[in-house]
Amino acid sequence: MNRNEAFNLAASALGLDPNADLRIGGNYTSLLQEDHLIYISGQIPRIGDVVMVTGRVGEEVSVAEAQRAAEICVMRALTLSLQHLGDLDKLKRVLRMNVYVQSANGFTQQSEVADGASNLLRKILGEAGVHTRTSVGVFQLPKNAAVEIDMVIALHRSAPA
Amino acid sequence: MNRNEAFNLAASALGLDPNADLRIGGNYTSLLQEDHLIYISGQIPRIGDVVMVTGRVGEEVSVAEAQRAAEICVMRALTLSLQHLGDLDKLKRVLRMNVYVQSANGFTQQSEVADGASNLLRKILGEAGVHTRTSVGVFQLPKNAAVEIDMVIALHRSAPA
Amino acid sequence: MNRNEAFNLAASALGLDPNADLRIGGNYTSLLQEDHLIYISGQIPRIGDVVMVTGRVGEEVSVAEAQRAAEICVMRALTLSLQHLGDLDKLKRVLRMNVYVQSANGFTQQSEVADGASNLLRKILGEAGVHTRTSVGVFQLPKNAAVEIDMVIALHRSAPA
Numbered sequence: 001m002n003r004n005e006a007f008n009l010a011a012s013a014l015g016l017d018p019n020a021d022l023r024i025g026g027n028y029t030s031l032l033q034e035d036h037l038i039y040i041s042g043q044i045p046r047i048g049d050v051v052m053v054t055g056r057v058g059e060e061v062s063v064a065e066a067q068r069a070a071e072i073c074v075m076r077a078l079t080l081s082l083q084h085l086g087d088l089d090k091l092k093r094v095l096r097m098n099v100y101v102q103s104a105n106g107f108t109q110q111s112e113v114a115d116g117a118s119n120l121l122r123k124i125l126g127e128a129g130v131h132t133r134t135s136v137g138v139f140q141l142p143k144n145a146a147v148e149i150d151m152v153i154a155l156h157r158s159a160p161a
Numbered sequence: 162m163n164r165n166e167a168f169n170l171a172a173s174a175l176g177l178d179p180n181a182d183l184r185i186g187g188n189y190t191s192l193l194q195e196d197h198l199i200y201i202s203g204q205i206p207r208i209g210d211v212v213m214v215t216g217r218v219g220e221e222v223s224v225a226e227a228q229r230a231a232e233i234c235v236m237r238a239l240t241l242s243l244q245h246l247g248d249l250d251k252l253k254r255v256l257r258m259n260v261y262v263q264s265a266n267g268f269t270q271q272s273e274v275a276d277g278a279s280n281l282l283r284k285i286l287g288e289a290g291v292h293t294r295t296s297v298g299v300f301q302l303p304k305n306a307a308v309e310i311d312m313v314i315a316l317h318r319s320a321p322a
Numbered sequence: 323m324n325r326n327e328a329f330n331l332a333a334s335a336l337g338l339d340p341n342a343d344l345r346i347g348g349n350y351t352s353l354l355q356e357d358h359l360i361y362i363s364g365q366i367p368r369i370g371d372v373v374m375v376t377g378r379v380g381e382e383v384s385v386a387e388a389q390r391a392a393e394i395c396v397m398r399a400l401t402l403s404l405q406h407l408g409d410l411d412k413l414k415r416v417l418r419m420n421v422y423v424q425s426a427n428g429f430t431q432q433s434e435v436a437d438g439a440s441n442l443l444r445k446i447l448g449e450a451g452v453h454t455r456t457s458v459g460v461f462q463l464p465k466n467a468a469v470e471i472d473m474v475i476a477l478h479r480s481a482p483a
Contacts, residue, residue, distance in 0.1 A: 026279070027276070027279040027280050027282065027283035027290070027291060028258070028275075028279040028291060028292050028293065028294045029291050029292070029293060030293070031293065032254065032256055032292070032293050034254065034256055034315045039256050039257050039293040039313075040293060041293040041294050041295060042294065042295030042296060042297070093354065093356065095354055095356055095361050096361050097350070098295065100295075100297045101462075102298075103461055103462040104462075105461070105462075106462070107462055108462060108463070108464060108465055108466045109464070110462065110463070110464045111464040111465070114350075115349070118348070118349040118350040119349050121349065122349035129349070130349060130350060130351050131350050131351070131354070132350065132351060132352065132353065132354050132361040132362060132363040132472075133350045133363050133364065134363060134364030134420065134422075134470065134472045135364060135464055136364070136422045136460045136462075136463060136464075136470060137460055137461050137462030137463060137464075138297045138298055138299055138300070138460055138461060139264050139266070139298050139299060139300040139460070139461040140262075140264040140265075140266075140267070140268055140269060140271065140297075140298030141269070141271065141297060141298060142269060142270070142271045142272040142296055142297075142298075143269055143272075144269045148295065148297060150293075150295045152361075154356045187440070188437070188440040188441050188443065188444035188451070188452060189419070189436075189440045189452060189453050189454065189455045190452050190453070190454060191454070192454065193415065193417055193453065193454050195415065195417055195476045200417050200418050200454040200474075201454060202454040202455050202456060203455065203456030203457060203458070259456065261456075261458045263459075299458045299459055299460055299461070300425050300427070300459050300460060300461040301423075301425040301426075301427075301428070301429050301430060301432065301458075301459025302430070302432070302458060302459060303430060303431070303432045303433040303457055303458075303459075304430055304433075305430045309456065309458060311454075311456045
């Protein structure tokens with residue numbers, strides 16, 4: 001199974017439309033390419049207009065639910081990448097992923113939540129999905145999202161500028 | 162109106178001195194250039210020695226006040242860029258902006274606060290000000306600042322190294 | 323005293339083993355190099371299997387203890403860099419450091435905590451250790467760590483790809 005097939009399979013499993021328009025109109029944007037790097041804005045686990053997983057992790061939200069939230073964030077980042085590039089094989093390596101977990105007082109399993117994102121990246125992209133990462137527990141996230149994720153991804157040099 | 166004029170106008174409106182020395186002396190620095198990228202340290206809404214907007218957003222600080230705080234942070238970043246480059250036309254694109262909002266429990270409008278920063282970047286820099294962004298709600302910020310913002314900006318290749 | 327000697331001296335002072343294996347096995351990794359930049363995952367103040375400084379800074383953890391936590395995080399980042407490069411002289415410049423401080427309600431000295439990290443970087447690396455930085459106070463950190471730090475570092479062009 002190649003990357004694009006693995007992506008489609010994961011999208012189906014999570015109920016995501018790979019052709020959904022995730023771009024933001026306005027004074028900021030969801031994805032920018034500079035040279036062979038792409039920067040992806042912070043993604044929350046939104047499908048259509050609905051934020052699928054809201055609340056504090058460790059209180060209203062379980063680790064398993066937060067991992068699913070992290071997976072949706074990753075899929076949004078990959079959807080943006082695919083729509084920008086046309087082919088996930090143009091990705092060389094996910095360089096950095098930041099995982100922000102809206103945490104309950106005393107919740108310390110931010111790494112376990114982030115594993116949901118890391119595992120899915122590896123599953124879809126193989127070695128190219130093995131990234132550096134920072135996971136922290138924040139107090140609040142936009143729209144009460146349980147998780148927010150951003151990334152920097154390197155492209156193969158042959159990718160379009 | 163060009164960028165430098167728009168910058169000066171915004172500085173006047175916020176009561177900022179474009180010639181103020183915002184550099185930090187010591188073991189870290191406010192701005193670094195590596196190749197054609199500049200990295201800007203986290204900026205809080207300080208004018209001179211005074212942090213202009215302090216407290217938790219959604220409690221002691223309104224969204225409108227937090228947006229003004231975000232604008233001051235942006236202006237500090239642009240002031241540092243201008244003092245480093247001599248001309249804002251050397252900026253090619255703001256690649257990444259991180260917006261940290263010191264949030265009250267239950268406050269979920271971090272994106273709206275960040276819009277204050279995004280709108281001002283676009284207003285001053287035009288298309289070059291359209292960036293990727295991540296907004297999160299943190300528990301505390303240095304000096305009780307309501308907002309902190311950092312950036313990575315790409316320069317035109319002809320800019321001095 | 324050169325960088326590598328200064329590193330070893332700081333490691334001894336903090337009780338760190340410069341040869342410890344800090345790499346992560348799995349679906350993310352501790353350090354990645356892309357061109358002449360290295361990205362380092364978020365480091366907590368762990369020595370062996372023990373997180374040395376846990377709890378909220380400003381409550382259970384003093385500023386001095388948090389500064390020591392920050393130093394351990396920096397040493398882990400430098401250990402990873404040294405093990406990757408074989409020689410700290412290959413580092414050209416620390417471009418960005420993010421310092422996340424697990425903060426008590428009302429604690430506003432995140433910059434002072436981060437100074438522990440900045441001062442040590444400068445001490446070991448000299449001018450190459452003078453970086454841009456962002457310090458924020460988060461609500462929770464993985465494993466109840468008091469501090470978490472990540473970095474992006476530029477290498478001299480002659481460094482191995």
